[in-house]
Amino acid sequence: YRLKKELFTFSDNRIAVHFQYEYHDDNGHWFRAYGNENWIFADDGLMKQRDASINELTIHHDERQIT
Numbered sequence: 001y002r003l004k005k006e007l008f009t010f011s012d013n014r015i016a017v018h019f020q021y022e023y024h025d026d027n028g029h030w031f032r033a034y035g036n037e038n039w040i041f042a043d044d045g046l047m048k049q050r051d052a053s054i055n056e057l058t059i060h061h062d063e064r065q066i067t
Helices: none
Strands: 002-011 014-024 030-041 047-059
Antiparallel strands (some): 002 014, 014 030
């Protein structure tokens, strides 16, 4: 499992990120998931709400972008 997140923007108690991660199953098949997340934090600093849009596709080992 490899994860990459990039901060889009932040303001007050909200942030928006773009993410991409790659992983494989027990049979060695690789996948890439990517999308956007919006987070809202409560006053105590804990995450109050998370909205995500996630796309996933099957990739070949040689197509990995995160190593």
